Amino acid sequence: MSKVNLQRLGETVFQSSDRVSAELLALTYGSTVKQLLVDYEEPDEVNKQLDQMGYNIGIRLIEDVIANSKIYTISSFVDSAEIVAKVAFKMYLGVVANTVDWNSDKTEFSLQFDDNPLTEFTELPDRYSDLWYANILCGIIRGAYEMVQMKVECKYTKCVLRGDDTNEIRIVLREMLLERPPLDDE
């Protein structure tokens, strides 16, 4: 499917699904991060926890993406990137991301998005400057990819809360998992 079609699809699915207010989402997410900071103290540890939480969400959320967008085949990593950017981001965050900086092998790209509803109302104090505030997104993407047989690494590289001009997540394809035949098959 072409980019334009995917964008239209994302819009349609977004319009037809139930939504909650962006404030509710931002505040709920904010209090979760706040609590993690209280519990774990170290921003690095909090990044890890957010990633893990995201992973648990991602492995379920992917079914929702597929069922609602009715995209029943994902033919390549390049296609999948557009689906994440144009459909999935629109469905759950209401924003569309761009896929930029592809490497020559087409196994790495960056997701770029200017608005992040999760970071609304948030300012990062100096002592938490190592925190990737919306790191949950990395976990979600990683979990979702794993369910469609692609092992990826996902890292925040730019965040507006840190003074960057945009938000950017780097996604690196490590391995295409092949469908294995049943194990104990004699």
Place this chain on the structure above:
Amino acid sequence: MTVHCFYLFNRDGVCLFYAEWNRSRKVKNFDEHCKLMFGMLFELKNFCTKLSPKDAANPPKYYMTPYYALHYFDTPTGLRFILLTTPDFGNSDVARVLRRLYGEVYLDYVVKNPLYEPGSQITSKAFSKKLDAVVRNLPCF
């Protein structure tokens, strides 16, 4: 036309759910049966892809014998939905039913159930009730 039974496998070949309606012959060893079934489906898909004149993966939609038809739908996440019906399903789009079972029943009652452990067998009563209702309401049941 009538519906015989329903299977749901995950990508590791675990039978997550099984239900039957009008099936006079009983399965003796269910585990063995599932293993056989999954192995066959796995190869069937492989086979279809290998024979295909195009590069795109193309899973089968159904196959038919004089006594029954097996309808197949799989998702990119490796879930396989299978419905066995009598062969006289004619032009009714059974694959669509399977997609509905995925989007309306599995998604709502399994994926969105926070207590469900991914990869484990589905024991939810709500799921089996809803599945039963959808299948019984089919015009072809």
